[in-house]
Amino acid sequence: xxxxxxxxxxxxxxxxxxxxxxxxxxxxxxxxxxxxxxxxxxxxxxxxxxxxxxxxxxxxxxxxxxxxxxxxxxxxxxxxxxxxxxxxxxxxxxxxxxxxxxxxxxxxxxxxxxxxxx
Amino acid sequence: xxxxxxxxxxxxxxxxxxxxxxxxxxxxxxxxxxxxxxxxxxxxxxxxxxxxxxxxxxxxxxxxxxxxxxxxxxxxxxxxxxxxxxxxxxxxxxxxxxxxxxxxxx
Numbered sequence: 001x002x003x004x005x006x007x008x009x010x011x012x013x014x015x016x017x018x019x020x021x022x023x024x025x026x027x028x029x030x031x032x033x034x035x036x037x038x039x040x041x042x043x044x045x046x047x048x049x050x051x052x053x054x055x056x057x058x059x060x061x062x063x064x065x066x067x068x069x070x071x072x073x074x075x076x077x078x079x080x081x082x083x084x085x086x087x088x089x090x091x092x093x094x095x096x097x098x099x100x101x102x103x104x105x106x107x108x109x110x111x112x113x114x115x116x117x118x
Numbered sequence: 119x120x121x122x123x124x125x126x127x128x129x130x131x132x133x134x135x136x137x138x139x140x141x142x143x144x145x146x147x148x149x150x151x152x153x154x155x156x157x158x159x160x161x162x163x164x165x166x167x168x169x170x171x172x173x174x175x176x177x178x179x180x181x182x183x184x185x186x187x188x189x190x191x192x193x194x195x196x197x198x199x200x201x202x203x204x205x206x207x208x209x210x211x212x213x214x215x216x217x218x219x220x221x222x223x224x
Contacts, residue, residue, distance in 0.1 A: 044202065044217060044218045045217060046206075046215035047215070048212055061212045062212065095160060095161075102149055102167075102208055103149070103208030104151040104163065104166045104167075104208055105151075105153075105161070105163065106163050106166075106172070108160040108162070109160060110160050111160050
């Protein structure tokens with residue numbers, strides 16, 4: 001069974017970087033598919049942030065392009081989110097998910113709530 | 119970006135039929151997908167490509183539509199269906215989500 005699990009700090013200070021890890025079990029992330037980050041803001045708005053493909057290429061939401069980086073560690077079957085220069089508007093629940101063709105999300109992690117506050 | 123508009127909330131009685139709508143600001147062909155999110159849980163895929171039922175999802179759920187207007191139907195509704203339902207399009211880049219429809223049972 002494919003499972004995804006997010007981890008990382010639940011509190012980040014404004015202007016700092018937000019860093020999260022998604023650990024994948026039951027499937028090797030280099031075997032196929034794209035591996036995404038999505039966030040859900042208070043009030044329920046959801047935003048696709050970007051993905052890293054099975055080959056290592058990346059694609060980001062243009063709204064975040066200057067601040068976001070998605071990388072991976074294939075030896076640990078993990079991929080990572082880094083979001084720079086965060087503000088209180090980045091407070092959200094962050095999910096990792098598998099993105100299948102044509103671009104829908106068939107497996108999701110449980111989500112991790114991140115609050116940006118001083 | 120493609121904006122997806124959903125009604126904020128619906129209230130129905132168990133056993134009834136409910137339709138949840140999603141309207142796109144531009145055509146998305148049939149690349150529309152539906153998710154269910156229960157409180158405290160992650161979203162789960164219900165319907166992909168407008169009308170295809172994800173494996174393991176009860177046949178009470180169905181989807182239809184193309185272009186700009188889409189519908190998720192639950193018939194009959196059960197108490198366990200209390201959740202927020204989201205549409206998501208993948209025809210236009212970037213993928214976008216609707217604001218969610220909260221379904222409550224009377």
